Amino acid sequence: MASSLKNPDRTGWAFALPGTVLILTFIVIPFFFAFALSMTNQRLISPNPTEYVGLKNYRDLLGLAVVTLEPERDDSGAVVIDDDGEIVYPRLRTITRSDDYPQYRGMREWFRWQSGEDARIVIASDVVFMKALVNTLLFVLVVAPVQGGLALVLALLINQRLRGINIFRTIYFMPVVVSIVVVSLLWRFIYDGSDGLLNNVLSWITFGAFQPVDWLGNTETALGAIMAMSIWQAVGFHMVIWLSGLQTISPTLYEAAAIEGASKWQTFRYVTWPGLRHTAVLVLIVITMQAFALFAQIDVMTSGGPLDSTQTVVFQAVERGYGKQDISGGSTISVILFVIVLTISLIQRYLTREK
Amino acid sequence: MADLRLKGLRKSYGSAEVIRGVDIDIEDGEFVVFVGPSGCGKSTLLRMIAGLEDITSGTLEIGGKRVNDAQPKERGVAMVFQSYAIFPHMSVRENMAFGLTIAGASKAEKEQKVAEAARILQMEHLLDRRPSQLSGGQRQRVAIGRAITRNPSVFLFDEPLSNLDAALRMDMRMEIGKLHSQLDTTMIYVTHDQVEAMTLADKIVVLKDGEVMQIGSPMELYHNPANLFVAGFLGAPSMNFLQVDVLDVQGEEAKVSNPSLEPIVVKTAGRPIEAGHKATLGVRPQHLRVSETGQLHGNVTLAERLGSETVADLRLDDGSKLIAAFAEDKILDVGQRLSLDFDSDAAHLFPVDG
Ligand SMILES: Nc1ncnc2c1ncn2[C@@H]1O[C@H](COP(=O)(O)OP(=O)(O)OP(=O)(O)O)[C@@H](O)[C@H]1O
Numbered sequence A: 001m002a003s004s005l006k007n008p009d010r011t012g013w014a015f016a017l018p019g020t021v022l023i024l025t026f027i028v029i030p031f032f033f034a035f036a037l038s039m040t041n042q043r044l045i046s047p048n049p050t051e052y053v054g055l056k057n058y059r060d061l062l063g064l065a066v067v068t069l070e071p072e073r074d075d076s077g078a079v080v081i082d083d084d085g086e087i088v089y090p091r092l093r094t095i096t097r098s099d100d101y102p103q104y105r106g107m108r109e110w111f112r113w114q115s116g117e118d119a120r121i122v123i124a125s126d127v128v129f130m131k132a133l134v135n136t137l138l139f140v141l142v143v144a145p146v147q148g149g150l151a152l153v154l155a156l157l158i159n160q161r162l163r164g165i166n167i168f169r170t171i172y173f174m175p176v177v178v179s180i181v182v183v184s185l186l187w188r189f190i191y192d193g194s195d196g197l198l199n200n201v202l203s204w205i206t207f208g209a210f211q212p213v214d215w216l217g218n219t220e221t222a223l224g225a226i227m228a229m230s231i232w233q234a235v236g237f238h239m240v241i242w243l244s245g246l247q248t249i250s251p252t253l254y255e256a257a258a259i260e261g262a263s264k265w266q267t268f269r270y271v272t273w274p275g276l277r278h279t280a281v282l283v284l285i286v287i288t289m290q291a292f293a294l295f296a297q298i299d300v301m302t303s304g305g306p307l308d309s310t311q312t313v314v315f316q317a318v319e320r321g322y323g324k325q326d327i328s329g330g331s332t333i334s335v336i337l338f339v340i341v342l343t344i345s346l347i348q349r350y351l352t353r354e355k
Numbered sequence B: 001m002a003d004l005r006l007k008g009l010r011k012s013y014g015s016a017e018v019i020r021g022v023d024i025d026i027e028d029g030e031f032v033v034f035v036g037p038s039g040c041g042k043s044t045l046l047r048m049i050a051g052l053e054d055i056t057s058g059t060l061e062i063g064g065k066r067v068n069d070a071q072p073k074e075r076g077v078a079m080v081f082q083s084y085a086i087f088p089h090m091s092v093r094e095n096m097a098f099g100l101t102i103a104g105a106s107k108a109e110k111e112q113k114v115a116e117a118a119r120i121l122q123m124e125h126l127l128d129r130r131p132s133q134l135s136g137g138q139r140q141r142v143a144i145g146r147a148i149t150r151n152p153s154v155f156l157f158d159e160p161l162s163n164l165d166a167a168l169r170m171d172m173r174m175e176i177g178k179l180h181s182q183l184d185t186t187m188i189y190v191t192h193d194q195v196e197a198m199t200l201a202d203k204i205v206v207l208k209d210g211e212v213m214q215i216g217s218p219m220e221l222y223h224n225p226a227n228l229f230v231a232g233f234l235g236a237p238s239m240n241f242l243q244v245d246v247l248d249v250q251g252e253e254a255k256v257s258n259p260s261l262e263p264i265v266v267k268t269a270g271r272p273i274e275a276g277h278k279a280t281l282g283v284r285p286q287h288l289r290v291s292e293t294g295q296l297h298g299n300v301t302l303a304e305r306l307g308s309e310t311v312a313d314l315r316l317d318d319g320s321k322l323i324a325a326f327a328e329d330k331i332l333d334v335g336q337r338l339s340l341d342f343d344s345d346a347a348h349l350f351p352v353d354g
């Protein structure tokens, strides 16, 4: 023991070993596995041998194209209008199943818009994945600023010397300690369409004028409902990070600002916020990464529905890999997610760097 | 006009009273120094003036107006903190212009005021630096600059120099003195360094346990301390206190002695001294001279030669200790017997309890 302590290098490595082994086994090696599998056609259980397929999985997921459909015309060359007054177009399969366009084969319509007489259609190899990607990005774009901002407001409110303030601290932190699965189950009752708490409360405060909404069963509201619940659940965690940041700011700076005549807002702008720079970077990156990993809420509350309106990237990865036993597809999604998160984190680091 | 009136100011934290009825009048343009031992309430009193601490009772007037409940910004005060309290993410220029930025001053006005303050503090070359690129003294200068640009009616300093090394402290002390004569603004300065107090102050307020012990000019306090505490607090090395027996009191004079002191007549300065009781005789180390005919007798236990001065510790015949400071380089041997003489006019006689 004594001799190994004299050799700081070896002792250091010995201490680092358990952690390194765990990280290697459960993070680094699986990542390279995923990367390798994403280049094959590996399935969970399959009689066929695994083959190398190159970037096919990526093409199958990310393939996107815009096609133009010209309206149907009658013999005189006039545009055909249906009974509702809408222009009639040929069916999309005239393109996606045509041998004239082998590159579009198997692709499906994602969305379309009108351009003059023509219809422009965005077709994707994997429409569900595209929806998942958009939903996830939307989730991150809403949750990161709202959750971070709300957590900061709570932290500012709680960072005061008042009697009983610890009770609020505990209350705000409580949802963080409860498992997200349990929270999701509870919120399913809250969001219930017929007799949910939310509908009841809304109808009570509007004296019955409010018509019940099936929050999770409606494509318009499902993703929003999950966002709201997710923001609520983890806001306490980020509040605690902000609090620790707030407590590193010297009280004398606040006193100096008060003597110089700073208003509440000016104090925040010139003292608090600059003092929270590093905390802000941390909170932003952590929320972004957590938001991209959105899974449990979806799995418990909606399973991606209704009509794929709450599909997310991680949910798709799990669904493919295990639900459909398509290990290579799931791996490909994981790798794509990794690249997206890495890119965004690097951009955030760059934008918030010390000038 | 920015004169201050503190009337019966009190401050309690719960049941602990830290300021116990303080009355001080400060005239416009005066440099007032609060001194006292650690924990006596100097900072608390200053922060009550600044508006950073509530006033439990009493009144505080600045410029004739009662400001007990006014916000700090409404009091027209600027404060310089011991820990500088400059904003780390702002340049020196932005720091100095902070009060003006808050007040929404124009860019031109800020430029002009900052330039002027920088000139006064001789720090024009530092304006574009960040606080992390400054030395302690320079940081404190930024803090003082921030106070100057706002043109306050009262400057408050809370031990602004105590984080600086001795040489720098002396420089900055002189600069603050110069600043006061240039700006001619009321300044209140908290310190526990009596050299700062003696050199800077027009008026010194000596505090102890939240109470004023004496208020007066530095020389008044030095030559006529009102009580034992002030006598012992000002002057270095501090005043010697000898326990003496009062043999006789004649009007304003008392004859005192003890086993190592031959009877001597000193002034009572109106204090309640009674014959047959004990009293405390205070003699400054600097007032002692070696003399064949001296009234005090003892042996040297330690001699420190400082070049310009020699400080001797003596053990008197009755076993008590005495410090003597001779204004010359003197060679004294440990154990050497000395007889010391002092001018009875320079001695102070206090009742035993102060
Ligand atoms: N927030 C507080 N709660 C309770 N007691 C306090 C508080 N702040 C200060 N005190 C007490 O008030 C007394 C005066 O404190 P203050 O800071 O004014 O001393 P000071 O004279 O400035 O001392 P120093 O020279 O060490 O700075 C101290 O005994 C201190 O313990």
Ligand SMILES: [Mg+2]
Binding pocket: B042, B043, B044
């Ligand atoms: Mg203090």
